[in-house]
Amino acid sequence: MNIELEIKLAISDAAIVLLKQHPMLQKPMCPSSKRRLISTYFDTPDKQLRKQGYALRIRQDEGLFTQTLKGRATAQFGLTARNEWEWPLEQFALDFSLIPVPELKTMFSDSNVMQYFSPRFTTDFIREAWDIELSDQTLIEVALDRGIISVGEHSSPIQELELELKKGNPETLKAFANLFQVELGLSPENRSKAARGFALC
Numbered sequence: 001m002n003i004e005l006e007i008k009l010a011i012s013d014a015a016i017v018l019l020k021q022h023p024m025l026q027k028p029m030c031p032s033s034k035r036r037l038i039s040t041y042f043d044t045p046d047k048q049l050r051k052q053g054y055a056l057r058i059r060q061d062e063g064l065f066t067q068t069l070k071g072r073a074t075a076q077f078g079l080t081a082r083n084e085w086e087w088p089l090e091q092f093a094l095d096f097s098l099i100p101v102p103e104l105k106t107m108f109s110d111s112n113v114m115q116y117f118s119p120r121f122t123t124d125f126i127r128e129a130w131d132i133e134l135s136d137q138t139l140i141e142v143a144l145d146r147g148i149i150s151v152g153e154h155s156s157p158i159q160e161l162e163l164e165l166k167k168g169n170p171e172t173l174k175a176f177a178n179l180f181q182v183e184l185g186l187s188p189e190n191r192s193k194a195a196r197g198f199a200l201c
Contacts, residue, residue: 001084001100002083002084002085002086003081003082003083003084004070004080004081004082005081005164006080006162006164006189007080007174007188008160008161008162008188008189009160009161009162009177009180009186009187009189010160010161010187010188010189011144011159011161011184012159012185013036013046013159015185017169018040018184019135019144019161019180019184024132024142025130025142029052030130030131031107031130032097032129032130033129033130034059034126034127034129035061035062035125035126035127036061036124036125037061037123037124037126037145038108038122039057039058039060039122039123039124039193040058040092040119040121040122041056041057041081041121041122041123041197042056042058042117042118042120043056043117043120043198044078044113044117044145045116049104049107051195052107053071053072053180054070055069055070055192055194056068057070057185057194058089058092058093058094060092064088065088065089065090066086066087066088066089067085067086067087067089067098068085068086068087069084069085069101070082070096071076071083071084072129073192076181079165079173079174080192081162085098085099094150094152097141098109100193101157102172106156108119120197121150121197121201122150122151123148123149123150124147124148124150125145126145126146127145128143129142129143131166134168134172134176136172137167137168138167138168138169138172138176139166139167139168140163140165140166140168140175140176141162141163143161143162143164144160145160145162147160149193149196149197151197151200153199154200156196158199163177163180180194192194
């Protein structure tokens with residue numbers, strides 16, 4: 001289990017142009033990476049897993065599959081924090097035996113629940129990311145996500161900036177995010193992709 005610490009910001013088309021010109025992202029030691037990420041989120045129609053504060057997905061990344069379980073988001077150091085578990089998969093198929101949370105093990109052993117457990121929505125976006133190491137050895141991933149959330153024939157756009165703390169000082173991440181907000185005119189995005197997907201459902 002890891003604890004994910006991140007700040008999510010909404011970003012406009014004009015701000016994306018400014019972001020890519022920002023001096024912090026122009027350093028020789030800060031190359032960008034770009035890849036397509038497709039995630040399918042699973043739950044029952046009445047969102048039993050969501051009601052317990054969890055989100056379960058399979059993400060496809062360059063032909064590899066990863067199963068991820070995320071816990072309920074909480075505030076920590078002024079950031080969004082949540083428990084996160086990840087496991088590599090050999091194919092696009094959930095492996096419930098990997099789930100370590102006792103109350104979820106009980107849920108997944110209930111055949112009356114599991115017969116309704118199925119994909120609820122999909123996120124499909126391009127992530128352009130930069131790893132920035134600051135003077136106090138804090139490492140921050142700056143990830144620009146642009147794509148779509150889909151539920152059947154309904155959809156909603158994704159256009160956001162995620163600043164995730166990979167190592168180091170959470171207060172440095174907070175100050176870094178404040179700098180970007182002021183310089184690029186960004187606003188906080190308090191909803192996760194999972195929250196937006198379930199709302200669209």
